[in-house]
Amino acid sequence: MTTHIEQQLYSRDILDVGVISLRPIHLDKDIDTIYKWITNPHAKYWGMLTSTKEEVYEAYYEIEKNPHHHTYIGMLDNEPIFLMERYKASEDIIGKHYHAHLNDYGMHILVAPVKQRIPKFTWYVFSTIINYFFSLPYVERVVVEPDVHNTKIHILNKKAGFVYQHEIKLASKIAALAFCTRETYKKALIKLTEK
Numbered sequence: 699m700t701t702h703i704e705q706q707l708y709s710r711d712i713l714d715v716g717v718i719s720l721r722p723i724h725l726d727k728d729i730d731t732i733y734k735w736i737t738n739p740h741a742k743y744w745g746m747l748t749s750t751k752e753e754v755y756e757a758y759y760e761i762e763k764n765p766h767h768h769t770y771i772g773m774l775d776n777e778p779i780f781l782m783e784r785y786k787a788s789e790d791i792i793g794k795h796y797h798a799h800l801n802d803y804g805m806h807i808l809v810a811p812v813k814q815r816i817p818k819f820t821w822y823v824f825s826t827i828i829n830y831f832f833s834l835p836y837v838e839r840v841v842v843e844p845d846v847h848n849t850k851i852h853i854l855n856k857k858a859g860f861v862y863q864h865e866i867k868l869a870s871k872i873a874a875l876a877f878c879t880r881e882t883y884k885k886a887l888i889k890l891t892e893k
Contacts, residue, residue: 707770708830715816716775718826720782723769725762729755731771731778735810743848744808745870766790772823780823781808784831787841795866796875801838803831807851824854825887832880843873859886 709719723732733754736746746754761767766789772780787793787802809823816822831840844851846865852874856862859882863875 708826708833710826710829712822712826715819715822717773718779718822719773720770720827720830721773723758723762723771725755725758728771728778729758732758732781735781735808738811740811741808743845743851743871744806772827779810781810782806782827791868792841792843792875795843795868796863798841799839801836802841802877803834803837803839804841804843805831820850820854821857824858828858828878828883832883838879840878842876842878843868844876845871846874857886857890859883 705721707720707722709717711717729751733749733751735741736744736754737749739747741747746757749757758769761769761783764785766786768784770782770784771778772782783806785792785804787804788798788800790804792798792804793802805827807824807827809820812819828840831837840860842851842855842860843866844855852862855876855878858878860876860878861882863877866873866875
């Protein structure tokens, strides 16, 4: 039997916060949690507020069948706290909106509603995810395409060194296309330590 520790893909111990880790989704076990997060008003940019549990299950079942798109659950110690999707940009619809490089990988992030406020918590989650992406030797650029109106994620993206390009029209939104490389991320982290 596989243990939780064996399933971890990446973890980071943050002083006074705890261990933030990533594990693969277990759809049958995680569906109640995912459904609760995705249909919460704070997840309006996820576009599934009125979805049924069956529709959410089917959407993630389809993602997990795709060899180029995967879903992960983020944990704080042993508590699920965020959902993250990783996809190969050249094999996704986003690749039709720009010249996708072979080693471009995109991400979607949904942080659960906060039970207890932790200063800088969203940044800790976000930077852990970026650290995970750049721990993968085949990832050269991280691509994001958030809704242009999602100001909170734009702040995090820019803080992590994402460079915004232009707006693109996707089926469900007008999105801001942005890229982050190891170099722009490193420069962003240096800039943060200088403040």
